Amino acid sequence: MITSSGTPGAPVVEVSNLRKSYGGRTVVDDVSFSVGEGEIFGILGPNGAGKTTTVESIEGLRVPDSGRIRIAGLDPVADHAAVTQVLGAQLQESRLQDKLTVREALELYSAFYPNPADWRVLVERLGLTDRLDARFGKLSGGQQQRLFIALALIGNPRVVVLDELTTGLDPRARRDTWEVVEDVRARGVTVLLVTHFMEEAQRLCDRIALIDQGKITALDTPQGLISQASGSTIISFTPSAPLDDTDLATLPALASVEHKDDRLILRGTDDTVTAVLSLLARHRITAHQLRVTDATLDDAFLDLTGAHR
Amino acid sequence: MSTAVQTAPERHATPYAAVLRTEARLFRREPGALFWVVAFPQLLLIILGSIPSFRKPDDGLGGLRLIDLYVPVLVLIALVMIGLQTMPTVITGYRERGILRRMSTTPVKPSALLGAQFGLNGAAALVSALICLTIGRLAFDVALPRQAFGYALALLLTAAAALSLGALVTALARTAKVAQAIGTGIFFPSMFCAGLWIPVKAMPDLMAHIVVLTPFGAAASALDQAFAGAWPSWSHLGVLAGWAVVLSAAAARWFRWE
Numbered sequence: 001m002i003t004s005s006g007t008p009g010a011p012v013v014e015v016s017n018l019r020k021s022y023g024g025r026t027v028v029d030d031v032s033f034s035v036g037e038g039e040i041f042g043i044l045g046p047n048g049a050g051k052t053t054t055v056e057s058i059e060g061l062r063v064p065d066s067g068r069i070r071i072a073g074l075d076p077v078a079d080h081a082a083v084t085q086v087l088g089a090q091l092q093e094s095r096l097q098d099k100l101t102v103r104e105a106l107e108l109y110s111a112f113y114p115n116p117a118d119w120r121v122l123v124e125r126l127g128l129t130d131r132l133d134a135r136f137g138k139l140s141g142g143q144q145q146r147l148f149i150a151l152a153l154i155g156n157p158r159v160v161v162l163d164e165l166t167t168g169l170d171p172r173a174r175r176d177t178w179e180v181v182e183d184v185r186a187r188g189v190t191v192l193l194v195t196h197f198m199e200e201a202q203r204l205c206d207r208i209a210l211i212d213q214g215k216i217t218a219l220d221t222p223q224g225l226i227s228q229a230s231g232s233t234i235i236s237f238t239p240s241a242p243l244d245d246t247d248l249a250t251l252p253a254l255a256s257v258e259h260k261d262d263r264l265i266l267r268g269t270d271d272t273v274t275a276v277l278s279l280l281a282r283h284r285i286t287a288h289q290l291r292v293t294d295a296t297l298d299d300a301f302l303d304l305t306g307a308h309r
Numbered sequence: 310m311s312t313a314v315q316t317a318p319e320r321h322a323t324p325y326a327a328v329l330r331t332e333a334r335l336f337r338r339e340p341g342a343l344f345w346v347v348a349f350p351q352l353l354l355i356i357l358g359s360i361p362s363f364r365k366p367d368d369g370l371g372g373l374r375l376i377d378l379y380v381p382v383l384v385l386i387a388l389v390m391i392g393l394q395t396m397p398t399v400i401t402g403y404r405e406r407g408i409l410r411r412m413s414t415t416p417v418k419p420s421a422l423l424g425a426q427f428g429l430n431g432a433a434a435l436v437s438a439l440i441c442l443t444i445g446r447l448a449f450d451v452a453l454p455r456q457a458f459g460y461a462l463a464l465l466l467t468a469a470a471a472l473s474l475g476a477l478v479t480a481l482a483r484t485a486k487v488a489q490a491i492g493t494g495i496f497f498p499s500m501f502c503a504g505l506w507i508p509v510k511a512m513p514d515l516m517a518h519i520v521v522l523t524p525f526g527a528a529a530s531a532l533d534q535a536f537a538g539a540w541p542s543w544s545h546l547g548v549l550a551g552w553a554v555v556l557s558a559a560a561a562r563w564f565r566w567e
Binding site: 059060061081084085087088089091093094095096097099100104107108109111112113114151155 | 339
């Protein structure tokens with residue numbers, strides 16, 4: 001599944017036909033995508049879908065069974081040393097030594113790179129300046145994640161992988177972290193974002209690969225994914241008189257009909273909306289409290305992964 | 310590069326020096342671990358030395374006092390403690406917390422961290438040994454090793470064997486808790502072999518023959534010989550070196566980075 005549209009720059013991450021299995025269980029099954037320079041690319045899917053295995057292969061932490069990965073033209077396994085210079089990673093469920101201070105961690109990781117970013121500028125941007133002398137164990141969850149983002153950026157990478165960045169954060173810290181990610185991209189760094197939060201993906205990502213059971217089930221912009229799903233538009237109203245189900249069945253692009261008390265909830269497309277309005281007019285029925293809303297990525301996700309079936 | 314925040318102005322430490330400095334700092338911040346390494350053996354020495362009967366020459370020991378026999382044993386305790394308790398707990402903790410994995414994504418290999426831990430723990434063990442010898446000499450008039458070079462060599466080999474044993478524990482234990490449990494499990498037999506309860510010299514023949522084939526039994530005997538002024542026997546040194554090689558090879562074979 002090679003991207004056709006919406007790729008802002010030349011691909012900086014290219015994954016083709018990636019496969020990985022553990023003990024006979026296929027975890028990543030023929031995954032292909034490419035990420036343009038400066039893009040925020042989301043990898044979205046339920047727990048255990050193979051998201052982390054995919055990005056760990058990109059980071060060179062896992063050796064794929066087959067397939068090809070290139071980061072800025074480099075192989076993450078064969079050219080691991082060179083890849084570590086262009087790719088920064090924030091890993092899922094990893095910590096630092098509790099007694100290491102923020103400043104010490106930054107100084108240590110700076111020393112790993114030949115041309116590190118100035119960590120003072122990084123912490124300023126990440127709002128950690130007043131926590132420099134705090135030990136890692138004393139930081140809040142949000143502060144720890146911001147420190148990890150700083151460590152991922154300290155080598156001036158072209159690509160940064162953020163895996164489950166906001167899991168375990170409270171809503172406020174989550175939103176703050178989102179701003180940080182947008183800021184990272186604003187500086188031209190390509191972001192690979194692994195998440196299982198729809199809201200996060202919808203808000204941040206330019207494009208999203210939906211992964212389910214090791215396969216990419218859809219790859220598009222958030223808006224594109226929503227409109228790909230059947231029933232991307234939701235029409236709900238309380239009719240002044242009952243509507244005949246056979247009439248409703250004639251509506252174009254209708255995905256589902258639901259009666260909830262005296263409210264009628266229809267899922268379809270923009271075409272459905274127009275048709276409903278003319279149907280109501282023909283029968284001289286008034287639609288009280290008429291609402292037309294777009295489905296969320298949540299709805300699209302459930303539809304596209306077939307998780308509701 | 311458009312992405313770059315301006316490069317840090319100051320020159321910076323080499324990666325390995327930075328890792329070593331950081332680990333040394335963290336090492337100093339663990340008073341609990343430090344206590345067992347550089348205070349516990351010394352306290353035990355002072356307590357034993359304060360018991361009058363330990364300071365009486367005993368004809369059964371060839372005119373030596375019990376305290377003379379215990380100084381070398383306590384030196385060994387420090388080494389075993391570090392190898393089996395301190396280091397495995399730290400390194401398995403690093404693995405559990407993903408610190409080794411995080412380092413794998415940087416240009417510096419996580420083996421740098423293991424190297425720093427080996428170096429620091431080895432150094433701490435030797436310092437602890439020196440403190441024991443000094444206290445023995447100054448407080449209880451225990452002679453210093455007469456064959457200093459032989460003693461130093463035996464001490465280095467013992468430290469290597471103890472750290473390799475610890476490395477193997479680290480390799481086999483999945484979590485820091487398990488590492489601690491295994492470490493404690495091996496600790497007591499090791500202490501027995503080192504002669505904490507019965508000095509190796511005072512063990513029955515058959516037992517002594519078996520004990521000198523274990524790393525810490527061989528260590529105790531080699532250290533004793535050097536203490537008494539002889540060059541430690543090559544068979545003891547060979548047993549120690551053999552253990553160090555086999556244990557570290559096994560550790561390298563089974564070590565898991567995550």
